[in-house]
Amino acid sequence: MSDTPIYVTPQDLQPHPRIVIRNFIKELLKVNTDIGGRWYTSRPHPIFLDELPCGLVYFTDETEDHEQTAPRSYKRSLNLTTEVLHRMKSERENAIDDFLDSRAFEVEQTLFADKFLGMPGIVEDVIFIRTQPATIEDEGDTDIASIRLFWNIIYRSDAFNQNKLDEFLRFINTININGEGTQNIVDNVTIREE
Numbered sequence: 001m002s003d004t005p006i007y008v009t010p011q012d013l014q015p016h017p018r019i020v021i022r023n024f025i026k027e028l029l030k031v032n033t034d035i036g037g038r039w040y041t042s043r044p045h046p047i048f049l050d051e052l053p054c055g056l057v058y059f060t061d062e063t064e065d066h067e068q069t070a071p072r073s074y075k076r077s078l079n080l081t082t083e084v085l086h087r088m089k090s091e092r093e094n095a096i097d098d099f100l101d102s103r104a105f106e107v108e109q110t111l112f113a114d115k116f117l118g119m120p121g122i123v124e125d126v127i128f129i130r131t132q133p134a135t136i137e138d139e140g141d142t143d144i145a146s147i148r149l150f151w152n153i154i155y156r157s158d159a160f161n162q163n164k165l166d167e168f169l170r171f172i173n174t175i176n177i178n179g180e181g182t183q184n185i186v187d188n189v190t191i192r193e194e
Contacts, residue, residue: 039056
């Protein structure tokens, strides 16, 4: 075993705001759309036909705008997608399009209801970007369709976790695991002199 110590710093942090935002939007859509509990966030496996109709909430990318503040703060712009998928066999013309547009309207009304999405401490604004219909082929069938609504969610995050401590006091709790497997607890306090 190496004699080089391994440092582990436990962190008691909140989840990333993206996790909070995705999950909160999913829960909002579950109770405000006609597909109920069949909303998923970033599903790791494909959607099966018997699960349709269903909705997905996921993000594609995010940009950060560094603001000249101390401590540093970032204005983040999260590009989020809500997608409804459905397969419908109907003799009525435009049946699947009408279904998807109705669900899209429910999604829009839900996210337009509050510019903070019910999270004023996290979200600053919700901006609707565009709608994109899509047709999905399934072994030659083209009666599976989706409608994607693209959103821009604006929120802020600090570059450094302040943990509600005084601005001039930084406290770090470090567990030092040395090569022999023993642990030493080390508390470091830094007082800024600026």
